[in-house]
Amino acid sequence: MVHQVEDAVLEIHDLTVTYNKKPVLWDIDLTLPKGSIIGIIGPNGAGKSTLIKSIMGLVPNSSGYIKVFDKELNKVRNKVSYVPQKESVDWDFPASVLDVVLMGRYSKLGLFKRPRKADREVALDCIRKVGMEQFLNRQISQLSGGQQQRVFIARALAQEADIYFMDEPFAGVDAATERAIITMLREMTEKGKTVIVIHHDLQSASEYFNWIVLLNMRLVASGPTALTLTPELLQETYGGKLTLLAEVGNLMEKGEFPTRDKR
Amino acid sequence: MNAFWIILTGCLVSISCGLLGCYLVLRKMAMVGDAISHAVLPGIVFALLLTGVRDSFTMLIGAGIIGVFTTFLIEFFHRKGNLQTDASIGVTFTWLFALGVILISLFAGQIDLDQECVLYGEIAYVPIDLWILDSGEVMGPRAVYISGIVLIIVVTFIIIGYKELLATTFDPDYAVCIGISTALWHYLLMGAVSLTTVASFESVGAILVVALLIAPPATAYLLTENFKFMLLITTVLGIITSISGYYLAVWLDGSIAGAMSTIAGLLFALAFLFSPKEGILTKSWRNKEQNGTLSKSF
Numbered sequence: 173m174v175h176q177v178e179d180a181v182l183e184i185h186d187l188t189v190t191y192n193k194k195p196v197l198w199d200i201d202l203t204l205p206k207g208s209i210i211g212i213i214g215p216n217g218a219g220k221s222t223l224i225k226s227i228m229g230l231v232p233n234s235s236g237y238i239k240v241f242d243k244e245l246n247k248v249r250n251k252v253s254y255v256p257q258k259e260s261v262d263w264d265f266p267a268s269v270l271d272v273v274l275m276g277r278y279s280k281l282g283l284f285k286r287p288r289k290a291d292r293e294v295a296l297d298c299i300r301k302v303g304m305e306q307f308l309n310r311q312i313s314q315l316s317g318g319q320q321q322r323v324f325i326a327r328a329l330a331q332e333a334d335i336y337f338m339d340e341p342f343a344g345v346d347a348a349t350e351r352a353i354i355t356m357l358r359e360m361t362e363k364g365k366t367v368i369v370i371h372h373d374l375q376s377a378s379e380y381f382n383w384i385v386l387l388n389m390r391l392v393a394s395g396p397t398a399l400t401l402t403p404e405l406l407q408e409t410y411g412g413k414l415t416l417l418a419e420v421g422n423l424m425e426k427g428e429f430p431t432r433d434k435r
Numbered sequence: 436m437n438a439f440w441i442i443l444t445g446c447l448v449s450i451s452c453g454l455l456g457c458y459l460v461l462r463k464m465a466m467v468g469d470a471i472s473h474a475v476l477p478g479i480v481f482a483l484l485l486t487g488v489r490d491s492f493t494m495l496i497g498a499g500i501i502g503v504f505t506t507f508l509i510e511f512f513h514r515k516g517n518l519q520t521d522a523s524i525g526v527t528f529t530w531l532f533a534l535g536v537i538l539i540s541l542f543a544g545q546i547d548l549d550q551e552c553v554l555y556g557e558i559a560y561v562p563i564d565l566w567i568l569d570s571g572e573v574m575g576p577r578a579v580y581i582s583g584i585v586l587i588i589v590v591t592f593i594i595i596g597y598k599e600l601l602a603t604t605f606d607p608d609y610a611v612c613i614g615i616s617t618a619l620w621h622y623l624l625m626g627a628v629s630l631t632t633v634a635s636f637e638s639v640g641a642i643l644v645v646a647l648l649i650a651p652p653a654t655a656y657l658l659t660e661n662f663k664f665m666l667l668i669t670t671v672l673g674i675i676t677s678i679s680g681y682y683l684a685v686w687l688d689g690s691i692a693g694a695m696s697t698i699a700g701l702l703f704a705l706a707f708l709f710s711p712k713e714g715i716l717t718k719s720w721r722n723k724e725q726n727g728t729l730s731k732s733f
Contacts, residue, residue, distance in 0.1 A: 249614040261606045279613035311660040
């Protein structure tokens with residue numbers, strides 16, 4: 173069940189990614205619509221992070237191509253923003269919250285150029301959006317995990333990009349902040365921005381996203397939320413992992429496991 | 436006057452080393468500095484053999500190339516061979532250094548290079564090796580000019596690439612995503628480290644240059660939580676190290692390079708014990724005070 177769209181902001185064609193000759197992603201064919209907030213959902217090891225990393229050019233593709241705004245990524249990098257997983261950096265780095273968020277402005281500045289007052293204003297505004305204004309000059313190692321995550325979101329927002337890729341941006345973030353950020357992301361999509369989020373909580377997924385991508389090494393489904401978050405497709409995505417499915421309210425009967433997980 | 440030249444050379448060298456060392460420490464590549472400082476040896480020998488003159492410029496070029504080549508090899512073994520970085524560093528630089536040792540012993544008659552000098556350096560000779568113009572005018576010690584030029588290069592490099600170096604050091608993946616080439620800045624940084632190491636090795640030697648690369652930045656790291664201050668404190672520490680190192684050596688009548696590295700180590704120990712935030716003793720005093728005020732309030 174894969175809905176393809178016209179005038180896609182992101183087009184993935186025949187993408188296969190392997191780590192040490194073991195395939196992690198198989199034959200992904202995907203187009204995503206502009207101005208939507210999109211959730212990527214799948215079990216651990218389904219290749220969700222790998223998908224985003226290969227879109228960002230951080231892991232090599234074995235085959236296929238990826239186009240963002242109908243162009244190669246390198247030509248539109250300034251329109252693309254990325255929130256990596258929090259664990260990807262060393263938080264003991266001697267930098268403050270403001271320092272890190274200002275890095276989001278670097279893509280707009282050339283060599284030699286220092287961030288100017290206008291850049292600081294944007295950075296401050298983004299810090300306010302994620303509710304971190306009282307920690308402006310705090311060293312980043314003295315933040316909680318959820319606060320560090322919010323710094324990363326603020327940094328991505330400071331880029332003022334047109335498309336955002338977020339790798340589990342809500343890990344460790346409290347429920348109230350998560351909701352506030354989702355509301356803000358929704359407002360951004362209403363202005364034509366596109367936000368793509370790797371998400372783990374199936375319960376909130378239907379509420380947060382208007383487009384869902386179900387992934388388990390292969391693309392299971394991609395389409396409007398109402399058509400994709402169905403028991404059948406979830407079962408196909410999660411295979412026999414009943415405990416996870418129990419979270420969506422025992423939508424599925426026990427028994428028949430799909431062949432996807434079998435070797 | 437001799438003391439002035441020696442201290443000035445020491446300051447210039449330790450500031451260049453310290454500034455670059457800040458990046459090495461934060462990139463968790465401190466031992467890459469060690470590797471480069473040893474691995475440049477064959478580069479220097481090759482440069483000497485090819486040109487036949489002990490001209491600092493050719494030596495800088497030769498060593499610079501080998502330095503970057505070393506970091507390339509380290510990366511290569513790490514990525515292609517799936518070898519751990521530390522093992523990769525260990526294999527690469529010992530091999531290159533050994534090659535240099537063999538080359539020196541093979542061509543000992545042809546080149547004017549002393550292993551002892553390469554390893555331990557002799558900053559005390561700085562005032563003797565003068566730069567004299569054809570007209571006979573004495574311009575001052577050659578080492579001062581070389582280390583001065585290297586310091587200017589290093590400072591210019593950091594000013595031009597401040598954003599890029601900071602972004603690639605803190606979060607390389609994100610840097611790639613906003614269009615900064617991590618590979619380019621990695622090799623530029625490594626090139627700068629190679630240059631600095633070679634320029635310094637005549638004065639402090641291949642082994643002790645590591646002390647200047649790592650100890651002042653490590654000390655500064657304990658003292659501040661702001662990257663710009665870290666660069667600044669490292670600079671000040673470099674100057675303190677050179678001055679007090681020189682006078683310690685005079686007092687002990689010992690090796691200047693050894694004394695400078697000892698001071699660098701002592702300064703680190705002081706920061707480790709007394710740093711206002713991270714210091715071991717400061718922390719325990721703070722705890723005691725807090726306990727004291729707590730028990731008083733009961």
